[in-house]
Amino acid sequence: MRAIKALGVRERQPLPWQVVRLSGPPSPSNPQTLDPLARPPAAATTMPVMPSDATPPARAPRLALIHTGGTIASRPSPDGRGLTPQTPPALPGLEEVQVTEAQPFSLPSPHMTPAHMGQLAALIRELAPTHDGVVVTHGTDTLEETAFALHLMLDVKVPVVLTGSMRHAEEISWDGPANLLDAAHVALHPHSPGRGPLVVIGGDIFDARTVTKIHTTAVDAFGGYPGPIGRIDREGHTPRLHYFAMPEPRATYHPAHLQARVEILYAYAGWTGEGYAEAAARADGLVIAALGTGNLPAELLPLIQGTAKPVVIATRTHAGPVLPVYGYAGGGATLVEAGAIPASFLNAHKARLLLLILLGQGLTREQIQTVFERDEF
Numbered sequence: 176m177r178a179i180k181a182l183g184v185r186e187r188q189p190l191p192w193q194v195v196r197l198s199g200p201p202s203p204s205n206p207q208t209l210d211p212l213a214r215p216p217a218a219a220t221t222m223p224v225m226p227s228d229a230t231p232p233a234r235a236p237r238l239a240l241i242h243t244g245g246t247i248a249s250r251p252s253p254d255g256r257g258l259t260p261q262t263p264p265a266l267p268g269l270e271e272v273q274v275t276e277a278q279p280f281s282l283p284s285p286h287m288t289p290a291h292m293g294q295l296a297a298l299i300r301e302l303a304p305t306h307d308g309v310v311v312t313h314g315t316d317t318l319e320e321t322a323f324a325l326h327l328m329l330d331v332k333v334p335v336v337l338t339g340s341m342r343h344a345e346e347i348s349w350d351g352p353a354n355l356l357d358a359a360h361v362a363l364h365p366h367s368p369g370r371g372p373l374v375v376i377g378g379d380i381f382d383a384r385t386v387t388k389i390h391t392t393a394v395d396a397f398g399g400y401p402g403p404i405g406r407i408d409r410e411g412h413t414p415r416l417h418y419f420a421m422p423e424p425r426a427t428y429h430p431a432h433l434q435a436r437v438e439i440l441y442a443y444a445g446w447t448g449e450g451y452a453e454a455a456a457r458a459d460g461l462v463i464a465a466l467g468t469g470n471l472p473a474e475l476l477p478l479i480q481g482t483a484k485p486v487v488i489a490t491r492t493h494a495g496p497v498l499p500v501y502g503y504a505g506g507g508a509t510l511v512e513a514g515a516i517p518a519s520f521l522n523a524h525k526a527r528l529l530l531l532i533l534l535g536q537g538l539t540r541e542q543i544q545t546v547f548e549r550d551e552f
C-alpha cells in the first residue's frame with residue numbers, strides 16, 4: 176500500500192469562485208463539459224460496468240482506492256476497549272481493474288477535521304489524472320461532511336465515490352465488502368462522471384449536497400431530502416446501475432486555508448441566547464440550527480443584530496429550506512432584516528463547511544450572502 180503525504184491546500188485563485196456546469200449523461204471521452212444548458216438525462220440508465228456489447232478497453236480500468244478509517248476498517252481492539260480502525264478493507268471481486276491504494280491517515284470519522292478534508296482533496300487531485308475513478312472509504316459519522324467538502328473543493332473529471340460500513344469486519348452482517356464493491360462499480364461506470372462526489376451505501380447512490388446520515392445503527396443509514404439519485408444492484412455478478420437524476424450545477428472553491436473558526440449553535444424552546452456571546456466573540460462566523468423555516472426565540476434577535484460576523488441560519492428540521500417568512504421578534508424575516516444569512520436547504524454542519532471554505536477564500540460577508548442566496552454550492 177502506498178502512503179501519500181499531506182499535500183496542503185491549493186493557493187487562492189484570482190476569481191472568488193467558479194461555477195462548474197456539468198452536462199449529462201457525459202461520454203467517457205468527454206466526461207465533463209461546460210454546458211450552461213445541462214439538464215438531467217430524460218430516462219434512467221441501466222448498464223453493467225462493462226456493457227456486454229462494448230469494445231473492451233485498450234487497458235484495464237484504473238481505480239484509486241483511498242482508505243481513511245471508520246468502521247469499514249475497524250475491529251474490536253485487542254485491549255477490549257471497543258472498536259477502533261485497524262485494517263483497511265480489501266476490495267473484493269473486481270478482476271481486470273488496476274487498483275492503486277493509498278492511506279493518508281486512519282481515523283474514526285469523529286476525529287476528521289477540515290484539515291484532513293483538505294489533505295484528502297489534494298490527494299484526489301494528485302491521483303485523478305491517472306485514474307478512471309476514485310473510491311474513498313470513510314467512517315459514516317462525518318462522511319457527509321467530507322463528501323460535501325470535496326463537492327465544494329474538487330473539480331476533477333473522474334468520479335469520486337465515498338463509502339463506509341455500519342458493521343465491522345467481525346460482525347455477521349458486515350456490510351463493508353458489498354459497499355466497497357458497489358462504490359468501485361459506481362466510480363468506474365461510464366455514466367458516473369459529471370455528477371460531483373457521490374456517496375454509495377446499501378446500494379443507494381446519493382449526491383454529496385443532499386446526503387445525510389439518518390440512523391445510528393441500521394445498515395441503510397443514509398438518506399436525505401429528496402433522496403438517492405441512483406441505485407446499484409447486482410444480477411448475479413453483473414452490476415446494474417440506474418441513475419434517476421443529475422445534480423444541479425455546482426460551484427467549486429479554492430480556499431487559501433481551512434482554518435476559519437465557524438461554530439454551530441443549536442436552538443431549542445426556551446433558549447435565551449446562552450453561549451451565543453462567547454461563540455460570537457471567538458469564532459469567525461456562526462451557524463445556528465434554528466427552528467422550522469429558520470426562526471428563533473425573541474431574545475436572539477438583538478444578539479444577531481449586534482453581530483458583524485456572518486451568522487448563517489440553518490434549520491434543525493430534517494428537510495426543507497430556510498425562508499424568511501415570519502415577522503414576530505426572532506421570526507426568520509426579522510433575522511434576515513438583522514443581517515443573518517439563510518442556509519437554503521443545507522443542514523447546519525454542511526452550512527458550516529461552506530462558510531468555513533468561503534471565509535478561507537477571503538470572501539466578504541456580502542459575497543458570502545450571495546453564495547448562499549444563489550445556491551452556489
Ligand SMILES: NC(=O)C[C@H](N)C(=O)O
Pocket residue numbers: 244245246247282283284285313314315316317339340341342
Ligand atoms: N459506521 C461508522 O463508520 C461509525 C464510526 N464511528 C465512524 O464514523 O468512524
